[in-house]
Amino acid sequence: MxxxxxxxxxxxLYVLTARCGNQFNGCIINTLAQVTxxxxxxxxxxxxxxxxxxxxxxxxxxxxxxxxxxxxxSLFTHFGFQSGRWCNKFYDFPLKKAENGVPVIxxxxxxxLCCEVVQTVDLGTHTMFIADVxxxxxxxxxxxxxxxxxxxxxxPKPAASSAESKSAAGERWVCNICGYIYExxxxxxxxxxxxxxGAADFSPIDADGNVIESKPAQEESASSGxxxxxxxxxxxxxxxxxxxxxxxxxxCGVGADRFERQS
Numbered sequence: 529m530x531x532x533x534x535x536x537x538x539x540x541l542y543v544l545t546a547r548c549g550n551q552f553n554g555c556i557i558n559t560l561a562q563v564t565x566x567x568x569x570x571x572x573x574x575x576x577x578x579x580x581x582x583x584x585x586x587x588x589x590x591x592x593x594x595x596x597x598x599x600x601x602s603l604f605t606h607f608g609f610q611s612g613r614w615c616n617k618f619y620d621f622p623l624k625k626a627e628n629g630v631p632v633i634x635x636x637x638x639x640x641l642c643c644e645v646v647q648t649v650d651l652g653t654h655t656m657f658i659a660d661v662x663x664x665x666x667x668x669x670x671x672x673x674x675x676x677x678x679x680x681x682x683x684p685k686p687a688a689s690s691a692e693s694k695s696a697a698g699e700r701w702v703c704n705i706c707g708y709i710y711e712x713x714x715x716x717x718x719x720x721x722x723x724x725x726g727a728a729d730f731s732p733i734d735a736d737g738n739v740i741e742s743k744p745a746q747e748e749s750a751s752s753g754x755x756x757x758x759x760x761x762x763x764x765x766x767x768x769x770x771x772x773x774x775x776x777x778x779x780c781g782v783g784a785d786r787f788e789r790q791s
Contacts, residue, residue, distance in 0.1 A: 533664035536594045536639040537562055537570075540672045541779075543593040543607050544572060545631045546583035552623065552631050553612035555580040556604055556779055558675055558763055560592050568661045570643060573654050575781030579612040581655055588645045590657065591630045596670040599636030601682055605707070608778045627663050639666045653782060654762075675764065701730040702739065709733070719772055728756075728769030758787040 537560055545554040559573040572592065574581040584590045595603065607617060618631060626632045632640040642663035649656040673682070684704045701710040703720045710718065710730065718727040732740040758767040765779045767787065775784040 529661070529663050530665050532666050533594075533639040533641055534562060534568070534661070536666070536672050538672045538674055540674045541595045541604075541678055542572075543595065543603070543633045543637070544574065544580055545591045545593065545633070546580050546587060547589065547630045548583040548587045551583070552616075552618045553580050553583055554607050554617055554631065554633075555612070555781075556608035557592075558779060560594075563658060569646070569658060570641065570661055571656055571658045572643075573651065573656045575654050577653075577776075577781050584645065584657055585648065585655065589628055589630050589643065590645070590659065591626055591628070591632050591640055591642050593633035593637040593640045595633075595636060595673045596638035596668065597673050597677060597681075598668075598670050599673060599682070601684060601707075603633075603636050604678075604682070604778070626665075634667065638668045638670045638672055640664060653786075679766065700733050700735075702733045702737070704729050704731055719774075724772065724775050724778075725767070726769050726772055757790040759790050761786050761788050 539558070541556060541558050542560050543554050544557045545552065555574070555578050557572060557574060561571050563569050563571050570592070572590065574584065606621065610617070622634065624632055624634055626640065626642050628642045630642065641661050643659035644662050645657050645659045647658040649658070684707070699711070699713055701714045702708070703725060705720065705725045708720050714727055714730055716727055718730070719725070720729070734740055756768065756770055758771045759765070760777045760779070760782060762782050763777065763779045765777050767775070771784055771787055773784055775787070776782070777786070
């Protein structure tokens with residue numbers, strides 16, 4: 529094992545991958561930590577609702593690919609905004625197996641670790657897996673992506689929506705969070721089918737896909753929840769706009785009841 533891979537651990541973002549039989553899956557986490565150096569052990573904490581958590585409990589192995597600053601938002605939408613219960617995330621994604629037979633990600637990551645579970649801790653909504661590091665490799669010298677870097681440089685910034693274009697035919701709207709495009713008059717209670725953000729996080733776009741820059745009426749902004757900011761109490765993920773009752777955090781998987789309003 530290349531021990532330099534351990535130096536890539538930070539308060540960052542990772543793709544946690546697992547295997548159960550011939551099925552592969554992965555999700556986004558920010559909970560990797562080294563717990564001891566002798567033996568070399570790490571821990572990850574995963575929401576019990578994630579299919580990856582079930583696969584790790586079943587198989588006892590997992591890999592962690594350390595996302596670096598070269599990664600774009602598509603990596604997060606692919607592994608964070610859809611469930612492996614309903615889709616095969618490696619169907620159209622390059623599959624590379626590490627020496628333990630569990631997938632690792634090559635593009636947009638600087639290192640990976642191979643891990644074998646030695647202990648599980650029930651944390652209520654989450655499971656903590658404590659594991660021996662059985663292998664690893666440094667892939668590049670690119671700096672690991674911290675959570676702060678993700679919010680400042682990768683996560684799309686919300687853009688103002690347009691009140692003037694609501695009555696126009698042929699409207700097109702883009703989700704500022706994941707890029708999903710909605711065609712037609714956008715309902716006020718619309719929820720993005722990909723990332724579960726509300727209508728407040730959609731912006732009107734023209735025929736060329738450019739965002740139409742105009743501000744909504746004051747009364748419309750109030751009713752849509754624009755200006756609200758919610759923070760996940762578990763992982764720190766920030767949601768802007770009116771928080772839907774059935775919203776699920778795309779990073780750690782907890783529900784709307786674990787979010788706290790900041791403004």
